[in-house]
Amino acid sequence: MSKIQEVATAVESGKVKLIEDLVQAALDAGDAPDAILNDGMIAAMGIVGAKFQANEIFVPEMLVAAKTMKKGVEVLRPHLAGDAVGKHGKVVIGTVSGDLHDIGKNLVALMIESAGFEVIDLGVDVPAEKFVEAVKANPTCKIAAASALLTTTMDSMKNTVKALIDAGCKNQVKIMVGGAPITQDFANEIGADAYTPDAGAAAVKAVQLVS
Numbered sequence: 049m050s051k052i053q054e055v056a057t058a059v060e061s062g063k064v065k066l067i068e069d070l071v072q073a074a075l076d077a078g079d080a081p082d083a084i085l086n087d088g089m090i091a092a093m094g095i096v097g098a099k100f101q102a103n104e105i106f107v108p109e110m111l112v113a114a115k116t117m118k119k120g121v122e123v124l125r126p127h128l129a130g131d132a133v134g135k136h137g138k139v140v141i142g143t144v145s146g147d148l149h150d151i152g153k154n155l156v157a158l159m160i161e162s163a164g165f166e167v168i169d170l171g172v173d174v175p176a177e178k179f180v181e182a183v184k185a186n187p188t189c190k191i192a193a194a195s196a197l198l199t200t201t202m203d204s205m206k207n208t209v210k211a212l213i214d215a216g217c218k219n220q221v222k223i224m225v226g227g228a229p230i231t232q233d234f235a236n237e238i239g240a241d242a243y244t245p246d247a248g249a250a251a252v253k254a255v256q257l258v259s
Contacts, residue, residue: 051077055088055120060095062112064119071123081127085162089117090251093159097246107151114158114247121162128164135164136258137190140182140221142170144204149197152227152247156193159251165191176204176211183217190258192217193250194240196227205230206238213239222257226250 049057051074058067074084096113099105139160143153150172161167168186170178183189192212196205209223217223222241225234235243242257244250 052079052084052088055084056092059089059092059113059116059120062109062116064112064116067116067120068123071120075123075127081124085121085124085128089120090159090163090248093117093248094252095248097248101245110155110247111151114155117162118158136255137165137188138168138186139165139191139193139254140168140170140179140186140189141193141195142174142179143172143195143197144201144208145173145175146204147196147198147201148172149195152197153195155247156195156226156250159247160193160254163251163255165254176208179208180211180215180217183212183221184215187220189221191224191254192221193224193226195225196230199229202229202234209238209240224250224253224257
């Protein structure tokens with residue numbers, strides 16, 4: 049098994065105590081830091097996300113995998129070209145007004161940061177205007193990401209996307225949406241640029257949107 053595959057397997061199975069040594073071993077073996085990050089850790093989180101969607105694993109396993117990845121990224125960080133965190137610009141992220149759920153949002157924030165963005169986390173129960181203010185206050189912001197876990201807050205998400213569009217923010221950012229009740233059809237209907245079903249997919253999509 050290649051060192052990168054060992055890193056991927058460790059992230060996928062949440063081996064928090066092993067990940068730092070495995071990442072270091074991959075670096076020592078000459079594997080490129082970007083490859084360890086993308087082909088190892090981000091790819092593994094994509095698999096974790098797919099398993100989560102299929103109900104093969106649940107939130108605790110997802111969180112352990114994300115925590116494992118975070119520890120691995122800390123080892124990689126000094127070796128990433130020009131410090132990869134922030135190289136893609138900034139992402140504003142929050143859970144929409146009326147919704148207090150943050151586990152999914154926190155996972156996405158962690159994954160997106162690991163993929164090379166600086167994350168501005170607005171927290172939960174975020175009014176639409178606050179998303180707009182945050183985007184306008186950060187000229188290097190490339191993505192606005194809104195999360196909703198309740199069907200009752202889907203209207204809040206719709207209002208958030210509308211507020212961003214009405215304020216002209218689409219000239220600056222791509223709008224990403226996600227959360228349990230959200231679908232691709234709903235994302236299309238409200239005018240979002242992207243929908244992803246899980247945190248691993250969100251990180252991959254975020255990089256695609258700014259590339």
